[in-house]
Amino acid sequence: MPADPWLIYRWMLASRLFEQEVARLWHAGLVSGEMHLGTGEEGIDAGVVTHLGEGDAMALDHRGTPPLLMRGANPVSLLREILGREDGLCRGRGGHMHLFIPELLSASSGIVGASGPMAAGFALASQQLRPGRVAVAFFGEAAMNEGALLESLNLAVAWRLPVLFVCKDNGWSITTHSPSMTGGALLARARAFGMPAADVDGTDALAVSAMTEALLPHLRQGNGPAFLLARCVHLDGHFLGDALLEAVRRPLQVLAPMAIPLARSALSRHGARFRDRSHAVTDLLTRAGRASSAARSLPDPLDRTRRALLGDPDRLRMLEATVAAEVRAVVDVALEETP
Ligand SMILES: Cc1ncc(C[n+]2csc(CCOP(=O)(O)OP(=O)(O)O)c2C)c(N)n1
Ligand SMILES: [Mg+2]
The missing domain is CATH 1.10.287 (Helix Hairpins)
Incomplete structure (x- = not known):
């Protein structure tokens, strides 16, 4: 079913405002360590997540906050986790990068490329226990030079694992320009493993959604993995303070x-x-x-999605006010002390 642009925009806006709050808290010294935001890649996250349902799994990289929020993670628990609190999603041990949420079949890792093996594991479980359900691996283009991810691409084809490999290509690996370290073309590389592969403008959430919708039946029907390459820009650089x-x-x-x-x-x-x-x-x-x-x-994906909704300015204004109030309430509650 084609995605609902209003829902997609709602998710993207909520994620953007949530991460702006994370940035504010980080700058205030309340979040320890590095902070990688997903600002700029929300179009890819929303376009893919909107096609996931009960029993589908997600393996995430160091920018896992937006897809987790969109998939329905408790935002108060997530923010508390990012703050390193005992009452956080993973008792404050995972921060923003190393999470496991069994009820959402979702896990993240800051080890570049690790979402490949994680998704392959989720997909193997789907194949055995939940036929028709899929796993998504989100990762940056630099991960395409990691052995573990390449092994996952291979194994997924060999074992017909239902993994959608989603490569979010911003062209950078911290301060290394990725093309200077990458041989050949990523789409051709994915196809060489024997899976269908497509590319899409990752700043266009609705295009990502349409492409995801086109690829998923291949996985759900048990034909093995597929690969989606989506370009994006990280609006806040590699990490805060970049x-x-x-x-x-x-x-x-x-x-x-x-x-x-x-x-x-x-x-x-x-x-x-x-x-x-x-x-x-x-x-x-x-x-x-x-x-x-x-x-x-590249344009900001949030502005781009918003432009598609300008035909109904009243609904848009109401939606934006509601989402802003919801995020403010989440932050207020998350910052409360618990006994
Ligand atoms: C195996 C491994 N090598 C190096 C690092 C350090 N590191 C963290 S993020 C990153 C860049 C990753 O680039 P990319 O995969 O394109 O993701 P992006 O940050 O651009 O979203 C690197 C090299 C790491 N975390 N894990
Ligand atoms: Mg990158």
């Missing part, structure tokens, strides 16, 4: 204070050779330039 993104967004404030120390070290007679130093600076500027043009090259 230095590359900061330099791109606020070049004067970030780079100006570095100019004199940089010039001094470039001219210093000690340390690496001048050629190596100038090469390092050029490399940094090239990366910043690439990150900057990538950030401008």
Whole structure:
């Protein structure tokens, strides 16, 4: 069944506002460690999750918050988990990256590529216990160079496991430009394993939904896995406080204070050779330039989905007010102390 754009937008907005609250709490020092948000990839998450039902499983990467919220994880427990609290979803032991929620058949891992083997395991269980049900593996494009994920692609074909491999391609692995580390084309690579593969603009949630709907029958009918490649941009960079993104967004404030120390070290007679130093600076500027043009090259998926609903402004206004109030209430409750 085609997805309901109102529901898709509701999920995407709730996720975006929730993660904005997470960012606020992180900046306030209430969340320890790194924080990877899924802002910018909500179109992919919503477009896929909208086709999951009872008994379907999800294996997630380090950006698992949006799909978990969309799948129905308790947002108060999730926020408490992110805050490292004992009353969190996994007793505060997993943070935002290492979760297991049995009732949703969902698990996440910060180990790049780990969602492949996890999804293969979920799918093996489906094949044996719940025929017709599927597992989704969400991962970034850099995971496509991890052995564990490649082994999962292979095993899923060999054993006809119902895994939908969803590769969220933002073109970056932290500060490494992924094309510089990747041979060939990812779609061709997936097809070479022997599974159908399709690509889609990940900023277009409805297109992701249509493509997912087209791929899933292959899995549900027991024919093995499929692969979906979806492009996206991470609006908050790799993680909160991302230095590359900061330099791109606020070049004067970030780079100006570095100019004199940089010039001094470039001219210093000690340390690496001048050629190596100038090469390092050029490399940094090239990366910043690439990150900057990538950030401008794709639209925000939330705005894009919203535009499709502008025909009914009253309903839209009401929906946005409701979702904003719901997220505020979640945060208020999550921050309460429990006895
Ligand atoms: C096996 C492994 N290697 C390295 C890391 C460190 N690391 C964390 S996230 C990340 C980049 C992953 O890039 P990608 O898979 O494209 O996901 P994105 O962050 O772009 O969403 C790396 C290298 C890790 N967590 N696990
Ligand atoms: Mg990436």
